[in-house]
C-alpha cells in the first residue's frame with residue numbers, strides 16, 4: 001500500500017475533527033429498539049431525525065417545571081418560560097451566525113417559513129406604499145429549480161397565480177446538479193426572488209451558491225435558501241453564504257416536530273408586512289386598525305410552540321457539542337463508503353451525483369425495475385428503514401423518468417454496519433423479485 | 435413481519451405475468467366505454483382502467499399503469515375476476531374486495547367470491563399498502579360509472 005503524504009503545513013488527515021459514533025448512539029434511546037425482529041437500521045434521517053435524550057429531557061423538563069405562556073406575564077413561571085424561549089432564539093442565531101437574534105423567526109417548520117415569505121410578497125403587492133422589493137405583478141419573475149421539495153415549489157406557484165408574476169426554474173443536469181448554464185437569461189432585472197434548495201432532499205446534491213448569489217445581487221433580486229437538509233448536516237454561516245432568507249426545520253436536526261426557523265436579514269424582515277394576524281404580533285390595536293411589532297414578533301402571531309423551541313435550542317447545543325464540522329466529515333465518509341458499496345449491487349442505478357463531492361449523505365436509487373415500494377417493504381422486514389416514493393420532489397422523478405425512488409439517508413448516528421445491512425437487504429430484495 | 439404473507443406466490447405471479455394488461459379498444463362498436471385514471475399521490479403509482487360494456491356485462495376490462503407489485507398484481511386480478519361478469523355480480527366481488535382490504539387483516543376472505551383476490555388478505559395488515567391494492571379497483575369503479583354502470587356503493591375507509 002502506498003501512502004500519499006500531505007505536505008507539511010497543509011491540513012493533515014488526522015486534523016479532521018472526529019467523534020465517537022458509539023457514544024453518540026447511546027444518546028438516542030430509539031436506536032436500541034428492534035423492528036420486525038431485527039436490530040433497527042434507520043436510514044431515513046432526511047425525512048426526520050431521531051432525538052437524543054438531551055433534547056427529550058429538556059422537552060419534558062420544560063413542561064414539568066417551567067410551563068407558562070411567553071411574553072405575556074410578570075409572574076415567575078412566565079419569566080422563566082420567556083427566558084427559555086428567547087434563550088433558544090439566541091442559541092439558534094449563534095448556530096447560523098446570524099448578525100442579530102431578532103433575525104430569527106420561529107415557525108412551525110420550513111414549509112411555513114417559506115409560505116411566510118411568499119405571503120409577505122403577496123400582501124406587499126396589494127399595498128402601493130409597500131417596499132418595492134416585495135411588490136410583484138405581471139412581468140415580474142420568481143425563480144426556483146427543478147430540484148425543489150414541493151414546499152419550495154407550490155407556495156411560489158400560488159404566489160405567481162395571485163400576483164400575475166411568472167415562475168421560472170433552473171433545470172438539472174443528468175448528474176443531478178443544477179444546470180447554471182442559462183443563469184444570465186434566467187435571473188434578470190425582472191427577477192424579484194430566487195428561492196433554491198441548498199441541499200436536495202432527494203438527490204443529495206449540495207448546491208454551490210456563489211455564482212447564483214452574485215447574479216442575484218447584480219440584478220437586485222432577493223435570495224432564499226431552503227436549508228432544511230443542510231443546516232442539520234453542515235456548518236451554516238448566513239453571513240458567509242450571503243443569503244437574504246434561509247429556512248430550516250427542527251425535526252430534521254435532532255429537535256422536535258412543530259418548530260422551524262425563518263432567518264431573514266433584519267432590514268428585510270423590517271420591510272415585510274405581517275402575514276398572520278393575532279396576539280403577540282402587534283404594537284397597538286384599536287377597533288379600526290392595528291400597528292405591528294418589530295420582527296421577529298411581527299411574524300410570530302399567537303402562542304408559539306414554546307417547549308419545541310426550547311428543545312430545538314437543546315438540539316443546537318447537542319450538535320454544537322459534537323461539532324458540525326465533525327458531523328459533516330462523518331457523513332462524507334459514510335457517503336463515500338455507501339456509494340462504493342451500492343455500486344456492487346447488480347442492477348442498481350444511483351440518481352444524483354455518484355461521487356462524494358458536492359453532495360451530502362442522502363442517496364436515492366433504483367434497483368432494476370423493482371418498484372421502490374417493494375424494495376422498501378422487503379428492507380423493512382429486515383429492520384432497515386428507508387424512504388420510498390417521490391420524496392415530495394415529483395419533478396425530480398419526472399426528470400429522471402421514474403415514478404418513484406428508494407432513498408437511504410444518513411446522520412451523525414449512522415454507521416458503516418448499517419450501510420452493510422442495507423446492501424445485504426438489497427440482495428434479499430433481488431431474491432424475492434427476480 | 436411475515437414477508438411471505440404479503441408477497442404471496444399468487445401476487446408475485448400476477449405481477450410477473452400480468453393478465454390482460456394494455457388498454458384495448460372495444461370489439462363491439464356499439465359498446466359503452468368508460469375510462470378512469472387514478473394516482474396514489476403519496477407514491478406516484480398510476481393506473482388507467484378502461485371498461486367496455488353492453489349495459490349488462492363487462493365485456494372487457496383493460497388497464498395500463500406503473501406501480502409496485504401489489505398495485506400491478508391487483509389490477510391483473512381485477513381483470514381476471516370481473517371481465518365478462520354481469521354488473522350486479524361484479525358489484526358483489528368489488529364490495530368483497532374493498533371489504534377485505536379495509537378490514538385491517540380481520541376479514542376472512544371467501545375464495546368462492548374472490549378467487550385469486552384472497553391472496554391480498556395479508557396486504558390488509560399493512561395500512562401503507564392498502565391503497566396500492568385498491569388503486570385499480572377504485573379506478574375501475576369510476577370507469578364503470580362513466581360507462582353508465584354502477585358497481586359498488588362502498589366507500590373506502592383506508
Ligand SMILES: Cc1ncc(COP(=O)(O)O)c(C=O)c1O
Pocket residue numbers: 046047109110111112149151152197199200201226228229249392
Ligand atoms: C429540502 C426540503 N425542503 C423543505 C422540507 C419541508 O420540511 P417541513 O415538512 O418540516 O416543513 C423538507 C423536508 O421534508 C426538505 O427536505
